[in-house]
C-alpha cells in the first residue's frame with residue numbers, strides 16, 4: 001500500500017499520527033467527465049463505443065458501485081473491465097494473474113499506479129480504484145466512484161437505448177441528503193472505524209456508524225428503498241458496504257455492536273438487492289475477504305483469512321410487503 005509522489009511510488013501506510021489517530025480519506029483528483037451533462041468543471045469527452053475501459057477491484061466497495069451501474073445500464077459490451085488482484089501489498093493494486101487478477105487486458109501494465117503515471121508523469125497522491133480510462137487519449141478520465149456512477153447513468157444512453165434512471169430529477173434532493181449521511185457515517189464510517197489508531201477515535205466512529213445504521217433501519221421499515229418506491233443510486237451506494245459488513249467490517253474493522261443479519265430490515269433489504277438481476281454476479285466474496293484480511297497486515301498480522309461467516313444472500317426476503325416500483329425510466 002502506498003502512494004505516488006512526483007510520479008515515484010512510495011510504499012507507505014496511511015499516516016494517522018498527524019491527525020490524532022483519524023483516517024482521513026484523500027479526495028479524488030481526476031475529475032473529467034463523459035457525456036453531455038458534466039457535473040464537474042473538468043473537461044467533458046464524448047460517449048463512444050469501446051473508447052472507455054474500467055479498472056476495478058472486485059474487493060473494493062467504491063469500485064463495486066460502478067460495476068453495478070455498468071450492469072444495470074447494460075454497458076457490458078461497451079465498456080470492458082480489467083480486475084486487479086485482491087491483494088494490495090507493497091506496490092499497491094496489481095494486475096498479477098497468479099493472485100486472481102484478470103490482468104490489464106488493455107494496456108498490459110503490471111501495477112495500477114502505472115496508469116496514473118501514464119496520465120500524469122508527475123502525479124502525486126493516492127492510487128485508487130475505480131478508474132475510467134480513455135483509450136483515445138491514453139489517460140484516466142475520472143477516479144471518483146460517485147462521479148463514475150453518474151456518468152454511467154446518463155452518458156451512454158443513446159448508444160445502449162437503456163433509459164433506466166438511478167438519479168431521477170425529482171428525487172435528487174432526497175438522494176443527495178441520504179448519500180451525505182451514508183457516505184460519512186457508513187461507507188466511509190467503516191473505514192474511519194477500522195483504520196483508527198486511537199481508542200477514543202475508534203469509539204467515536206463505531207458509535208456514529210451504528211447510529212447511522214439504526215437510522216437507515218428505521219427508514220427501511222416503512223420504505224422499500226432509501227428514496228421511497230424507486231431503487232436509486234443511494235441504494236447501490238449503501239448495498240456495497242452492507243454486503244461486505246458481516247464478512248469483513250464486523251471482524252476486521254471491529255464494527256461489532258451488531259451484524260447486518262441482526263437488523264431485520266437491513267438484512268432483508270440487502271438480500272433483495274443481491275437478488276436483483278445482474279447484481280449477484282458483481283459480488284465476489286473471495287476477493288473481498290482476501291483483500292481486507294491479507295492486505296492490511298498492520299490490522300491482521302497473521303494474514304489468516306477467516307473461513308466464515310456462512311452467509312446466504314439467496315434466502316427469500318420480505319421486502320414485497322412494501323410498495324416498490326423498481327428502477328425509474330427517463
Ligand SMILES: N[C@@H](CCC(=O)N[C@@H](CS)C(=O)NCC(=O)O)C(=O)O
Nearest residue numbers: 028060062126127128129143144145
Ligand atoms: N474516492 C474514491 C475512493 C476509492 C478508494 O479509496 N479505493 C480504495 C480501494 S477500496 C483504494 O484504491 N485505496 C488505495 C489507497 O488508498 O491507497 C472513490 O470513491 O472512487
